[in-house]
Amino acid sequence: MKNIYNLDNKTVVVTGGAGGIGMAVCRLLGSFGAKIVLTDFNQDGINTAVKELEGMGISAVGFLCDTSQESQVLATFSQIVSQVGAPDILINNAASGIHVPPQDTSLEEWNGVIETSLTGYFLNARSFARAVMAANKPGVIVNIASIAGSSAIGRGNFAYSVAKGGVIQMTKELAIEWATAGIRVNAIQPCSVNTPGWRKWVESEPEASAKLLAKLLTGIPLGRVAEPEDIAAGVHFLASDAAAMVTGVILPIDGGNLAFNAGGTLGSY
Numbered sequence: 001m002k003n004i005y006n007l008d009n010k011t012v013v014v015t016g017g018a019g020g021i022g023m024a025v026c027r028l029l030g031s032f033g034a035k036i037v038l039t040d041f042n043q044d045g046i047n048t049a050v051k052e053l054e055g056m057g058i059s060a061v062g063f064l065c066d067t068s069q070e071s072q073v074l075a076t077f078s079q080i081v082s083q084v085g086a087p088d089i090l091i092n093n094a095a096s097g098i099h100v101p102p103q104d105t106s107l108e109e110w111n112g113v114i115e116t117s118l119t120g121y122f123l124n125a126r127s128f129a130r131a132v133m134a135a136n137k138p139g140v141i142v143n144i145a146s147i148a149g150s151s152a153i154g155r156g157n158f159a160y161s162v163a164k165g166g167v168i169q170m171t172k173e174l175a176i177e178w179a180t181a182g183i184r185v186n187a188i189q190p191c192s193v194n195t196p197g198w199r200k201w202v203e204s205e206p207e208a209s210a211k212l213l214a215k216l217l218t219g220i221p222l223g224r225v226a227e228p229e230d231i232a233a234g235v236h237f238l239a240s241d242a243a244a245m246v247t248g249v250i251l252p253i254d255g256g257n258l259a260f261n262a263g264g265t266l267g268s269y
């Protein structure tokens with residue numbers, strides 16, 4: 001019987017691959033046979049990640065690339081194609097946000113968030129599509145969005161949430177644009193995920209972090225924040241042949257957060 005989850009002979013590009021969710025994706029997809037190409041703007045992080053993956057017996061290579069810079073993304077994909085060959089799968093994952101109320105957000109701050117968390121996804125998707133189209137083979141893109149892309153957080157997460165909303169619509173548009181080219185495009189909407197980036201985010205929020213954590217948990221019916229491995233499992237499904245008929249889908253991995261009305265009640269009443 002064919003193993004529809006097997007990723008042997010597949011090359012996966014993971015942006016922000018040295019980070020929390022990115023690294024969990026590298027570990028899981030690599031353990032199913034994929035060759036890992038991770039890109040990040042943190043060279044030390046790349047070195048540590050590649051070493052760990054190789055120690056697990058996973059084929060891994062890293063490229064220093066700021067996803068918000070067009071010239072760097074173009075150069076990185078050109079190197080990937082010449083050194084590793086046209087990739088099969090792209091995981092658009094590198095993103096960052098700020099905590100500034102909309103009325104106080106400068107144009108520079110707005111542009112900074114949009115360039116990394118939205119434009120960067122477009123630049124990588126475009127280079128990936130060009131590479132697989134030139135190689136005349138199918139491809140898969142998984143965009144890491146957020147529940148913040150379709151429900152509002154407040155607390156100065158404005159620019160980040162708008163960028164994530166853009167990622168969700170980008171996913172649907174690209175799924176339609178590239179369906180006949182054999183490129184599937186889907187997205188995942190995580191709730192809070194226990195990563196270095198998230199821990200820093202909670203600590204930098206205006207509300208005390210313990211109070212904020214309790215508030216976040218009241219919105220998650222399954223009663224815990226996600227672990228990076230929860231998100232990686234969804235990425236694996238969407239990237240594999242198990243999802244061969246799935247495109248244009250936005251998959252929440254959020255413990256029921258988006259399904260739960262703020263006025264709803266959990267358990268007995």
Ligand SMILES: NC(=O)c1ccc[n+]([C@@H]2O[C@H](COP(=O)([O-])OP(=O)(O)OC[C@H]3O[C@@H](n4cnc5c(N)ncnc54)[C@H](O)[C@@H]3O)[C@@H](O)[C@H]2O)c1
Pocket residue numbers: 015016017018019020021022039040041042045065066067068092093094095096116120144145146147189190191192193194195196197198
């Ligand atoms: N952790 C959460 O609670 C959560 C929730 C919803 C969505 N997400 C999304 O998941 C993704 C990963 O988040 P995480 O929590 O693992 O983040 P993280 O901060 O732990 O890791 C992010 C990685 O991306 C890299 N990076 C950031 N900007 C970059 C850039 N411009 N170019 C190249 N590399 C860059 C960082 O160096 C780091 O290695 C992001 O898209 C984030 O918005 C996270």
